[in-house]
Amino acid sequence: MQIDQISRVRNFGRSVAVEVGALEESFLNRGRPLGAARVLNAIGLGYQNVSDLRALLKLDTGQLSRLLRSLEAEGLIETTPNEDDRRSRQTRLTKAGEEEFTIYEKLSNERAAAILERHKNAERLLDAMDIVTIALSRENIVFEEVDYASEIATKCLTAFAAELSARLGVEFDLKKSGDPELSQMKHPNGTFVVARLGDMPIGCVGVKGRGDTLAEIKRMWIAPAARGLGLAHRLMTTAEEAARALGIETLRLDTNSTLVEAVGLYRKMGWSRIERFNDDPYPDLFFEKCLRSDAEDFARGE
Amino acid sequence: MQIDQISRVRNFGRSVAVEVGALEESFLNRGRPLGAARVLNAIGLGYQNVSDLRALLKLDTGQLSRLLRSLEAEGLIETTPNEDDRRSRQTRLTKAGEEEFTIYEKLSNERAAAILERHKNAERLLDAMDIVTIALSRENIVFEEVDYASEIATKCLTAFAAELSARLGVEFDLKKSGDPELSQMKHPNGTFVVARLGDMPIGCVGVKGRGDTLAEIKRMWIAPAARGLGLAHRLMTTAEEAARALGIETLRLDTNSTLVEAVGLYRKMGWSRIERFNDDPYPDLFFEKCLRSDAEDFARGE
DNA sequence: TGCATTACCTGACTTTAGTCAGATAAATTG
DNA sequence: CAATTTATCTGACTAAAGTCAGGTAATGCA
Known part of the structure; x- marks a missing residue:
């Protein structure tokens, strides 16, 4: 040091x-x-x-x-x-x-x-404060299933959409991107997991199911101030466990190659690339993970 | 709010x-x-x-x-x-x-x-901490004349050179860029001003003179974490006052158009653009300010 | 049922922190 | 040089924080 x-x-x-x-x-x-x-x-x-x-x-x-x-x-x-x-x-x-x-x-x-x-440009100071806040108290971050329509979920989703819009250079519309009927991210079909520090949204991920053994990972997001702490890994693990508890055996997801951190994580956690399985406009990469295999043992590393 | x-x-x-x-x-x-x-x-x-x-x-x-x-x-x-x-x-x-x-x-x-x-990538956390530190205690920042070869000055100059190298995409060599004989940034010819918070370097600027009424501003730098607080203005004001105290009547400077913040500041503080007055490789913009005119009244604004 | 445990309370204490009115000695001022 | 100011110290306080050994009622368990 x-x-x-x-x-x-x-x-x-x-x-x-x-x-x-x-x-x-x-x-x-x-x-x-x-x-x-x-x-x-x-x-x-x-x-x-x-x-x-x-x-x-x-x-x-x-x-x-x-x-x-x-x-x-x-x-x-x-x-x-x-x-x-x-x-x-x-x-x-x-x-x-x-x-x-x-x-x-x-x-x-x-x-x-x-x-x-x-401060004139308080946003810069606030961003710095967020980074410090999260770093200093990251052991207090909780990962939990919440309602897709809850306040904390909405905060996450809003930030997610704003960031995706900025990254893709187009107005990203949650509705357009195969936005689920609410019921698909609720028990017993699926679930929605958030990471939060108190009432501060840190990240989220949705499991969108239809009641059978196949489900899809959607809306994976980590707050910019919380990146680099390995939280996405814990978030995904929580989501996979929640999915398994719902009887889901295979998870799929689509993503965009501009989201380089996310793509790297999926590979590290044992997801395999598969063929395109929908015709949404935004994604250009597709992955799958079998929850029954030993595949996730590999992911314990991080 | x-x-x-x-x-x-x-x-x-x-x-x-x-x-x-x-x-x-x-x-x-x-x-x-x-x-x-x-x-x-x-x-x-x-x-x-x-x-x-x-x-x-x-x-x-x-x-x-x-x-x-x-x-x-x-x-x-x-x-x-x-x-x-x-x-x-x-x-x-x-x-x-x-x-x-x-x-x-x-x-x-x-x-x-x-x-x-x-933290794996502590640099990000440290940068955030610096921003907060400086923002919270900016009234403790002192502007003072120091020796060009002092430790705090060297810290500033090292950071300045590193940043300029990164910005210009070439290895910036302080020696090459008309580096003054030390005596030119020392009383009675010139001076060197730093801004610091305790022992933390916040910014610097040099006044390089030859003993007559004409001198040059060199090595103007503000630490990244300290930007957006209006410190460059105070730093330049301090330097101008120090120059005036040395009997200097006209200040010149060269800069590079990639340093957009700096260029904006010079204009705001009443500097006027002039013709190239040296053949250094790095600068492509040249300014002058007369310390005897009322020009600097304009600059009180910020 | 009786004994141990738990959750909180009370009383009796010590230690820190903080305040304030002099006292003292050195420096400053007219 | 006497009067005043300044910098620090001392003594005599009060208030707040913290500790600890019982005490009481509710609960849990053998």
Whole structure:
């Protein structure tokens, strides 16, 4: 590791530490210790089980308990035993708590907006931030099946279409490119897998089936900021496993030779090139993979 | 400001806050409160005046004094009155202090290295970090005259040459391109100005003179990560002021039309295009600016 | 059913962090 | 040279953070 690279990371750390500190300071101005503010914030963000809060904020049981008591005394939260297990407890913001939470959110948003306002071409800064965000917390990326019409799926698909349009130099229309009846990417016919970091879309892939043992991989996309981390491999693996669970034995896909990263991945994961199997205008390369063979053993590598 | 952009900044903030916290936690494991560790670190980095320490760490005088006392009691630092002004005091690491400082440095470096090791193509991540670093702390960028042969100048010139080579598609040789006798970019003939963030090179520009009222601008460069922030304008302004202070009345420069950003800047800052005034192989555009005219008033805009 | 475990709470504590009003000694100013 | 300012220190605080040993009620298990 070059000394120079390390100093770049450390310079980075210093500069963001200042920002983090400034945000915390702004939180302090509401007359409440930082610990309590953090707890209130976490509850507002949906961490309502006391044990979840403890895990998230890494607090001692005694300390968290006292912070909850102080927020209760302020009338900002209410605590009730959990229905399922009456030993554990849930917290909920009161109306006053909601308001206070909103103020903290506003402070956070204002700080973020202030950073952006200082920059004419914020898009460049935001892209850089995305790269760092994803790199630093990539172990928190989750791969999961979601509804093809869900919000996160739509975000992915929109970005996918925009990028494909730019790459192919034409307006790419999801509808035109054999856009599936929604049901074909839903259980039991098929599925749709996204990778996300919190609510940030990282990538997606669809398995489009018709209820038999043959299905098609569609809409494979990784966010530009997330490339080079080997996520496409994990995404595809998730999709293949989901397909197998649906009883699918053969997967096919079409792609375009301009998507060089994708084509390279398919080959590496044990897909074999086959003859054109549709007459869509965009694709010019076609692959197949048998889920029952040992073929995917080869792909474990990456 | 789009909600989506703000949430990108906030996601970024969350992910780096985790890293910052982890680093601080690693510091805590040396059995010393974070405040004392920070002070020790700052002293090791060269902040040896008590007043500098106080300004840097934003500590109350009483608190800093106590932290210094505790480090002294540990035998890690020594404090002596300042020679010039015996009211103020200077601290210095003892041998034991040096060792302890080194351990903290090692911890910091290890954390940074750990981040990099997780990434195959770290250069992309580092570039992103640089963009963020510079954007977040751009008010700390200093513009100053340095020796043309200093370390920071050399860093800038190396990067400049590498980039020009890539842009022009040929090996760019600083020596060939009318490289000045060193004395021509030194007082009293000329000067060399760099922009830096700490020890990170951000940009440079040289004023190459021969002792009369005519001089030439050379080696104008802004680090890729620092572009789009209007720094070139400030760099050029600094250079022009330095030139004026040297008694120079007319500045000339040559450039290449592939450097579109630079050419745009010169025009905006009131430079006028003139005839070729040398036969160097690289440049194909030539500009001049009179420092005595009101021309530069125009340039205040940006 | 009784004993262990779990999830949380309380009380009693220590350690850090942070504040503020003098005190002291050196430098500056009129 | 006396008065003021400056840079730092000390003592006496308060507040916040963090630790730990019980205690209580709900749950799980033999």
